[in-house]
Amino acid sequence: MKNFFVFLLILSFHLASAQTEKLFFYIENDSLLGVKNQNGKIIISPKPSWNSGAYYNNREIKSEIFNIDFKDNLFAYYDRKGEFIFQTFMTSEGPDGFQEGYIRYRENDKSGLYSDKGKKITLAKYDWISPINFGFATFCNGCYFDTTKNEEHAPLEGGTWGFVSKDGLEILPTDKRNHPKDFETKDHRFIPYQFQYNDKEKQILDFFEKRKDKITQINGFSCKEKTLYFEIFHKPTEYDNFYRIKTFELCDSYLNGADENYDAFKNFKVSADGKNYYVLYIDLVNYKEYSEYVERKIPVDTWIKQNLNKLK
Incomplete structure (x- = not known):
């Protein structure tokens, strides 16, 4: 003993x-x-x-x-x-970055998804796969970039297309909407809503819903649609002890998710106890030996008050 x-x-x-x-x-x-x-x-x-x-x-x-x-x-x-x-998936603008806690990778000329915890979400089995957006990604096999067209970014043509969830499961679109936030595709089918929340997380999102009109008044919209969603894509961990929330704008037939690395004041953090709410922006700090981008936080209500006063 x-x-x-x-x-x-x-x-x-x-x-x-x-x-x-x-x-x-x-x-x-x-x-x-x-x-x-x-x-x-x-x-x-x-x-x-x-x-x-x-x-x-x-x-x-x-x-x-x-x-x-x-x-x-x-x-x-x-x-x-x-x-x-x-090995990171390469884009026309450089190596891929994390979106909603997931990143694309390459293996044997095929692509797949990894999580920021180092978990392989899908095998590298797609000729192309999009970043995770609103909890799911688009993929294709047999498709190709048509470089004959005189466009800045060559479009993808041909192939068989589909959708995969952040859990690595291929999604079968439905013929009717079963949830208010089901995403309608171009062919008028529906991707099931991919987020689920407990009571505490619902309360966190309710904080932002109550301030939605003020937040959109400050940030505006990047498209004609006036629909804005708030979703939690990261929960507290040992390395980042915050909930992370981002905004999604519904723009015609796609959802414009805020870029977590660049879009100022469209991403948010909430303390693990659910008591402190922050809006985020990135600041370039120049030191003597090096420079780095640093994440800055402002209490949400302070930010709203300051910016609404400027609009008066």
């Missing part, structure tokens, strides 16, 4: 250590980039990087998976054990 309690004590110590382990990027010889923990243990050995300055020395890694651009493995994501996970 004594040995059993000693075992439990050791096990709990290791579990606590694993949960609180901090990771940091570090740079050697000006251009070699690696990862180590708070005790100096090397997690990823330093290697040449095309962009080591962007990581800067001792920058803490506050996510479950993270990107490093090694010269011999560009646009790659790793887990907190230092294991390579996947």
Whole structure:
């Protein structure tokens, strides 16, 4: 029995250590980039990087998976054990970023989805797949980019098209609307509403619904439709202890979801206890050795009051 309690004590110590382990990027010889923990243990050995300055020395890694651009493995994501996970999907504007907690990846010239927790959501089995938007993605097989058309972004043509949920399940559209927020496709079928909430989360969203008119008065709309949704796409974790909410504008036959990395004042955070509500914007901070984009928070009601006064 004594040995059993000693075992439990050791096990709990290791579990606590694993949960609180901090990771940091570090740079050697000006251009070699690696990862180590708070005790100096090397997690990823330093290697040449095309962009080591962007990581800067001792920058803490506050996510479950993270990107490093090694010269011999560009646009790659790793887990907190230092294991390579996947190669990022490339767009015409560069490597893909996370949307609603999901990112596209490439494998054997096919595409799929990973979550920001490092979970493979779908196999890489699609010729093309869109970012997650409003809880689902569009995919096609047998399609191609028609570069013969004189357009800035070559359109996708042909192929078999479908939809996949954020759980990796292919969605069969319905012939009638079963929920007010079911999304109507171009061929007038309906994608089932993909979000579910408990009572606490419903109360959080109700806070924004009550302020919807004021928020839209400040931000306006990017399309003629005047329909705005608020949805929770991230729940509190060890690395980001907030609920994250984004806005979606219904624009004809598509939903324009706010970009979580660029769209100022269209993304929100709520503290884990549901008591503090913030609107977000990104600020470029220039330090002596490096520059970085920093997320800033303003209490929602303070922001509304300040901006409505400006509109008077």
